[in-house]
Amino acid sequence: QRPGSNGLVPRAEPTPAKALVIQDLQKDLPTELITDDIQRKYGVVVREKEGQLDADIALKLRVANGTHTAVAHVMALCQLLMTDFLSSHDDEGHAALLMKYLDSFFREQILMGVVKTDKFESSADDAQHVYDDWRRRLIHAHFGLSSFFITQNGAAKGGIRIGPSIHDLVMHGQPVTCSTVFALAAILRFLTPAAPILTPKNGIYKGWLDKTARHGGPTSASTDSSVTYADGLSYNLEEGWYEFRCACGVTVPSIMNGEKPLPEQLASFATTQQPSYYEDVVRAYLMKDDGGNLSDLATHPCTKNAFTVLVKAVSAVYARMVAGDGMLHILKEMNFEANCECLVDGVSNNNNNNLDDYRPLHYRTSAI
16 A cells, blocks of 8 residues: 555556557457547557557567666665665665666667667657656656566576667667666676575575675575565575576586586686686577577677677676676766777777777776
């Protein structure tokens, strides 16, 4: 119930512009369902042309779900437990920072991907309308979901919700910006166990929260301060740990023989490393079908250099995250609109993503 309502007013979000979308290619629905009044009052939208529903689904995945995934992992790691935090005016300005990050991610990446894509027909105006509607809900004081709950299946969601925008951008010669790199690195940081572990019980791993000591945590999640956020999964803010599952398996010969779960590959580094040490596992994740799902970018002669730059950029930001620099600190110092090549040592400025071993790093303001 809404606070201060004496139990009379439920917490609720505004009605979405597309609360119910119906495909009616043969125009069989009664005319009462296709009036402007029905859409305005109840969010009922009827699609009568082939491909319109496909565009609606794609826009939902890229815009609403994509921005949700981009923000959920950093919020959970930073102990911002509900997404309605984004509606607040906290003293540190963290809510405003996170919304600035999402606005840039949509404007510079998702929107441009929609304009360039060959997979469905849509327009910049269509994408903007979806984001405007979603953004109003996201910052509504009575619309809030558990950030930990949203992180479930994060490895696959990175490929389903964020991967398509990356694919369209790279295939059409558009830059991948730092906002996208941060989103991918945050997913990998969340999926990194606090301590190396093989064959975890019930497939559950234990991670460590941002700005807390990295350790395995207690053997049981049954303490009074533990909170269950999903079936069999808990977090404990007092002790600085959380639990997660990840079924994504990757093959990284330089680390382990054969295919192993992504968290075990990430946890194999006993101490924090330089970015180059993480590149093989980051590459493997981004190429995996149930991971980043970008394998065609890695093999296509016109995009493989850009994919290599993306791998190196994600590795650089991920290295800082696991080193304990602080997720929001990294986010605050970032130029979200900058080409991600600025995160990489040895990338030339001639916009063709060529690697130059003699070119020094010129972006990162604090060393790892």
